[in-house]
Amino acid sequence: MADVEDQPSNIWPQAVLHLDMDAFFVNVHLLHHPEDVGLPLAVGGQPDHRGVIASASYEARQFGIHSAMPSKSALRLCPHLKIVGSNWSDIRDSSRKVMDILKEYGSIERMSVDEAYVDLSDASDPTLLAKEIRRRVKDETTLPASIGLAASKLVAKVASDFDKPEGSTIVHPGEEAAFLAPQPVRVISGIGPKTAGRLIKIGIKSCGQLANSDLGALQVLFGRHAENMQNRARGIDIRRVSSDRGQRKSISHERTFSQDVNEPEELKSHLQKMAGSISNSLKKRKMVAHTIRLKIRWADFTTFTRQMSREIGTDDELQIYETALIILERNWGGKQKIRLLGLGVSGLESPIVRQKGFGF
DNA sequence: TCTGGGGTCCTAGGACCC
DNA sequence: TCTGGGGTCCTAGGACCC
Numbered sequence: 001m002a003d004v005e006d007q008p009s010n011i012w013p014q015a016v017l018h019l020d021m022d023a024f025f026v027n028v029h030l031l032h033h034p035e036d037v038g039l040p041l042a043v044g045g046q047p048d049h050r051g052v053i054a055s056a057s058y059e060a061r062q063f064g065i066h067s068a069m070p071s072k073s074a075l076r077l078c079p080h081l082k083i084v085g086s087n088w089s090d091i092r093d094s095s096r097k098v099m100d101i102l103k104e105y106g107s108i109e110r111m112s113v114d115e116a117y118v119d120l121s122d123a124s125d126p127t128l129l130a131k132e133i134r135r136r137v138k139d140e141t142t143l144p145a146s147i148g149l150a151a152s153k154l155v156a157k158v159a160s161d162f163d164k165p166e167g168s169t170i171v172h173p174g175e176e177a178a179f180l181a182p183q184p185v186r187v188i189s190g191i192g193p194k195t196a197g198r199l200i201k202i203g204i205k206s207c208g209q210l211a212n213s214d215l216g217a218l219q220v221l222f223g224r225h226a227e228n229m230q231n232r233a234r235g236i237d238i239r240r241v242s243s244d245r246g247q248r249k250s251i252s253h254e255r256t257f258s259q260d261v262n263e264p265e266e267l268k269s270h271l272q273k274m275a276g277s278i279s280n281s282l283k284k285r286k287m288v289a290h291t292i293r294l295k296i297r298w299a300d301f302t303t304f305t306r307q308m309s310r311e312i313g314t315d316d317e318l319q320i321y322e323t324a325l326i327i328l329e330r331n332w333g334g335k336q337k338i339r340l341l342g343l344g345v346s347g348l349e350s351p352i353v354r355q356k357g358f359g360f
Numbered sequence: 361t362c363t364g365g366g367g368t369c370c371t372a373g374g375a376c377c378c
Numbered sequence: 379t380c381t382g383g384g385g386t387c388c389t390a391g392g393a394c395c396c
Binding site: 114306309 | 395
Binding site for chain 2: 044045049050051052053054068069070071072073076248249250251252253254255256301340342344
């Protein structure tokens with residue numbers, strides 16, 4: 001989209017900036033390992049541990065390597081690819097610096113370590129601020145980022161992804177539908193591979209086609225979601241930037257083993273570790289959980305979950321562990337090889353809320 | 361060829377209650 | 379012979395996101 005400087009600022013009913021760091025994990029690594037600059041590099045799990053790529057350098061992307069790809073496949077595409085693990089303390093440090101800059105400009109909604117929305121509605125010229133923000137992030141963290149500015153979150157997000165890396169895309173109010181029209185439906189957040197596949201079957205590939213398609217035909221496939229989907233393809237999205245992300249709903253850990261496991265003691269020790277760390281997270285948040293859920297993936301990748309709820313919430317490691325063990329024993333014959341074991345809790349509640357019910 | 365980990369939200373069926 | 383109708387909670391699975 002053309003970046004028009006002399007638009008009057010009052011044309012922005014709402015101004016939303018979306019900032020998306022470029023190859024964030026890789027670039028944070030390079031900050032601390034300048035010797036790796038220029039290499040085909042990826043951050044992710046090791047190939048012999050069934051790892052996947054979390055982030056790939058632009059050099060690695062030349063070989064077709066992308067995130068979520070199994071590290072083994074990545075190495076086949078590029079045998080001299082260097083794969084390093086994520087350094088979470090460095091990643092969180094850099095993330096905090098970026099978010100601190102954003103907060104100076106308006107209320108922010110943090111979506112992950114490397115992505116956030118900023119509400120620039122109160123600015124007299126949001127387009128000027130958008131550029132300033134990207135420059136400051138680069139100057140003060142030396143990390144590249146892309147930004148999108150639009151009148152809605154939906155369009156701002158598509159815009160930030162439009163011209164990566166180090167892109168800066170502004171979609172002025174009224175230009176939303178035209179901006180989206182030529183792009184594939186997959187750019188719309190919420191339309192994943194399944195939905196896109198179903199749309200292709202009725203001949204819809206681009207946002208423009210979705211926007212102009214027959215609503216009735218769409219309703220046959222998607223029911224009451226059809227109208228909303230079509231609106232989104234037109235760039236209509238009334239969600240506001242909201243810094244309050246609300247309470248956590250669940251806490252979970254899971255572990256894919258480097259080799260499938262059917263040793264009871266090994267499985268139990270993993271459950272115990274996961275129960276311990278979940279218990280710690282609950283205590284740190286001063287919460288208790290009512291539901292405990294076990295996830296099992298067999299060697300053939302079939303995956304299922306089984307859960308148990310209890311009347312009284314708990315944050316106790318032993319109670320979580322013992323419940324998990326009961327579920328495991330009910331669902332595992334003792335011979336089948338297990339590829340992944342996961343443990344999670346939900347039905348979270350802060351005990352203080354419960355006490356209020358006693359009439360104090 | 362091999363498929364991570366941490367989340368959210370939605371749907372659908374069954375149990376249970378009034 | 380025909381088998382209400384809501385509402386809520388629980389369980390399981392699936393789509394999707396980063």
